[in-house]
Amino acid sequence: MELSKEKMLWMYQKMVEIRKFELKVDELFKKNMIWGTCHLYIGEEATAVGACAALNRDDYITSTHRGHGHCIAKGAEMKRMMAELLGRETGYCKGRGGSMHIVDVSTGNLGANGVVAGGIPIATGAALASKRRGDGKVTICFFGDGAGNEGAFHESLNMAGIWKLPIVYLCENNLYGMSNPVKNSTAVEDIAVRGQAYNIPGVIVDGNDVLAVYETVKEAVGRARRGEGATLIESKTYRWMGHSKSDPRAYRTREEEQEWKERDPIKLFASQLMDRNIATEDELKKIDEQVDEEIEEAYEFAVNSPKARVEDITEYVYA
Amino acid sequence: MSEKTYIDALAEALREEFDRDENVFMMGEDIGIYGGAFGVTKGMYPKYKDKLLDTPISEASIVGAGVGCALVGMRPIVEIMFSDFMMDAMEWIVNQAAKLRYMTGGQLKVPMVIRAPMGCGTGAAAQHSQSLPALFAHIPGLKVVMPATPYDVKGMLKAAVRDDNPVIFFEHKLLYWTKGDVPEGDYTVPIGKAAVKREGKDITIIAGSIMVPRSMGAAEKLKEYGIDAEVIDIRSLVPMDVETIVESVSKTGKAIIVEDDNKNNGWGSEVVSKLIESDAFDYLDEPIKRLAGKDIPIPYAPELERAAVPQIEDIIEGVKEIFDKR
Numbered sequence: 001m002e003l004s005k006e007k008m009l010w011m012y013q014k015m016v017e018i019r020k021f022e023l024k025v026d027e028l029f030k031k032n033m034i035w036g037t038c039h040l041y042i043g044e045e046a047t048a049v050g051a052c053a054a055l056n057r058d059d060y061i062t063s064t065h066r067g068h069g070h071c072i073a074k075g076a077e078m079k080r081m082m083a084e085l086l087g088r089e090t091g092y093c094k095g096r097g098g099s100m101h102i103v104d105v106s107t108g109n110l111g112a113n114g115v116v117a118g119g120i121p122i123a124t125g126a127a128l129a130s131k132r133r134g135d136g137k138v139t140i141c142f143f144g145d146g147a148g149n150e151g152a153f154h155e156s157l158n159m160a161g162i163w164k165l166p167i168v169y170l171c172e173n174n175l176y177g178m179s180n181p182v183k184n185s186t187a188v189e190d191i192a193v194r195g196q197a198y199n200i201p202g203v204i205v206d207g208n209d210v211l212a213v214y215e216t217v218k219e220a221v222g223r224a225r226r227g228e229g230a231t232l233i234e235s236k237t238y239r240w241m242g243h244s245k246s247d248p249r250a251y252r253t254r255e256e257e258q259e260w261k262e263r264d265p266i267k268l269f270a271s272q273l274m275d276r277n278i279a280t281e282d283e284l285k286k287i288d289e290q291v292d293e294e295i296e297e298a299y300e301f302a303v304n305s306p307k308a309r310v311e312d313i314t315e316y317v318y319a
Numbered sequence: 320m321s322e323k324t325y326i327d328a329l330a331e332a333l334r335e336e337f338d339r340d341e342n343v344f345m346m347g348e349d350i351g352i353y354g355g356a357f358g359v360t361k362g363m364y365p366k367y368k369d370k371l372l373d374t375p376i377s378e379a380s381i382v383g384a385g386v387g388c389a390l391v392g393m394r395p396i397v398e399i400m401f402s403d404f405m406m407d408a409m410e411w412i413v414n415q416a417a418k419l420r421y422m423t424g425g426q427l428k429v430p431m432v433i434r435a436p437m438g439c440g441t442g443a444a445a446q447h448s449q450s451l452p453a454l455f456a457h458i459p460g461l462k463v464v465m466p467a468t469p470y471d472v473k474g475m476l477k478a479a480v481r482d483d484n485p486v487i488f489f490e491h492k493l494l495y496w497t498k499g500d501v502p503e504g505d506y507t508v509p510i511g512k513a514a515v516k517r518e519g520k521d522i523t524i525i526a527g528s529i530m531v532p533r534s535m536g537a538a539e540k541l542k543e544y545g546i547d548a549e550v551i552d553i554r555s556l557v558p559m560d561v562e563t564i565v566e567s568v569s570k571t572g573k574a575i576i577v578e579d580d581n582k583n584n585g586w587g588s589e590v591v592s593k594l595i596e597s598d599a600f601d602y603l604d605e606p607i608k609r610l611a612g613k614d615i616p617i618p619y620a621p622e623l624e625r626a627a628v629p630q631i632e633d634i635i636e637g638v639k640e641i642f643d644k645r
Binding site for chain 2: 060062091097103105120121122123132156158162315317
């Protein structure tokens with residue numbers, strides 16, 4: 001099915017939103033306005049957006065410690081995300097979660113997760129629930145290359161394999177688990193081949209090409225919805241920034257970073273849109289400017305929101 | 320009302336909850352046609368085939384998938400074959416199930432029950448015999464219960480299934496074949512309420528799980544020594560019913576706590592702390608005593624295994640020591 005112009009411009013806008021949101025977060029970090037740590041998604045925007053574009057609003061995702069991109073792509077409000085990062089009462093988690101725990105139930109986002117592979121069994125459970133209920137929903141489980149070496153990854157893929165669960169395991173292979181290159185941590189070159197061990201198709205996709213990600217995920221989501229079971233997709237991509245705010249990136253070269261930046265997923269998509277006469281430079285520029293305003297509004301909303309209430313510190317431990 | 324075993328009362332609760340709510344189901348290892356390692360689901364399979372999901376031996380993902388099911392509105396019951404194996408699933412119990420509600424500012428809830436047979440007395444040695452309620456009672460976000468009678472196990476399982484929080488449900492293996500009166504049909508026993516299982520005026524014995532019947536046995540014997548013991552079944556460690564304990568100890572002026580867990584940093588320490596922080600402190604006329612498992616891994620040889628945790632005679636002796644001192 002050919003994508004509509006409207007949908008493609010939506011995808012472009014979401015990618016720009018993620019990029020500019022993360023740049024703003026980086027700026028606020030450097031100003032010491034954001035507490036704790038933070039893992040930026042810049043450079044990987046095509047994966048989150050391509051994947052979420054293949055889902056319905058009520059389908060589920062689980063996300064990772066590097067989760068802002070998934071959250072925005074699934075439809076969360078940036079102002080409430082920003083408020084969470086600033087520890088405000090109006091944040092998605094009322095200041096109790098911060099960057100690594102943003103959840104937006106209203107868009108089917110079951111949550112970022114601070115623990116590597118933490119979301120994999122949870123996503124598997126959500127898919128198990130869908131299968132039992134026959135509700136037709138599909139779950140995308142985002143995780144990184146590092147999570148592929150956790151035991152729970154293998155347990156869960158096995159479960160999805162035996163029970164033919166409606167789930168897409170989407171590995172964002174950004175080449176490094178914190179500092180450790182995948183080739184030093186992982187016995188196989190392509191994580192996708194691990195699907196074979198669990199009778200799940202494994203597919204590799206160019207994670208910087210949003211249309212390629214969309215097509216690949218769409219097919220996997222279709223299989224899942226038709227009751228044909230899980231797919232493991234490995235999206236090859238790259239995080240431009242360090243692992244977290246304290247990472248000087250001594251384990252990789254500036255030249256390697258430059259090579260990947262030349263394959264900027266947003267520029268790549270912009271030229272695809274213009275080359276195919278889907279959008280003009282002006283149209284895209286207008287979107288960029290509109291996003292700038294949204295980011296500024298998000299920041300204003302967050303910074304003017306009340307701080308998390310200390311008197312309520314013990315609220316929400318139990319339901 | 321009829322006399323039933325603990326295991327039958329538990330099975331009855333499961334069947335009734337399966338029938339009551341389509342979102343309730345159970346997953347675990349060998350719970351289907353095999354009927355569970357201890358036979359809790361024995362004979363249920365033909366009728367409840369759809370409710371009993373046999374899983375691969377993958378404790379982390381069994382519990383993790385339970386969390387995922389619960390997040391989207393189901394009410395899973397997870398059976399972990401031996402509570403010792405919960406160690407494989409700690410990430411999804413402690414970092415996920417317990418924290419998700421708080422971390423998300425109340426957006427998520429995890430209505431999940433983890434059923435776990437615990438305790439020694441079967442000769443299974445250290446990796447199949449530990450009692451770990453205290454370990455989980457330390458984690459905010461979890462509820463921790465350990466019913467001791469057939470009546471309580473049926474009512475508390477139902478309460479746990481209907482609770483919107485993760486509930487760790489400990490079943491001592493030696494309780495499975497004990498008998499007691501169990502009403503037909505639906506009733507719940509609230510989580511967070513202790514029960515006075517025997518009224519007495521001279522001393523309060525606070526016990527949990529298998530130590531409840533042992534304390535009841537000891538209390539009967541203590542009559543011969545002129546000691547009228549009150550026995551409180553704590554039933555639930557989190558939330559803990561401090562009020563009932565404080566009230567009893569304020570009345571008797573003496574307290575002994577009997578635990579199946581090993582002693583060091585056990586739940587009895589928390590009971591002591593609650594007592595000395597309360598008005599009951601003013602009524603205490605002897606130091607509080609704790610009887611608990613020895614601080615060792617559970618040994619194999621029958622003589623060693625028996626000596627690892629309090630027996631009836633140890634409870635009798637422990638109580639008598641308090642009175643003999645006077």
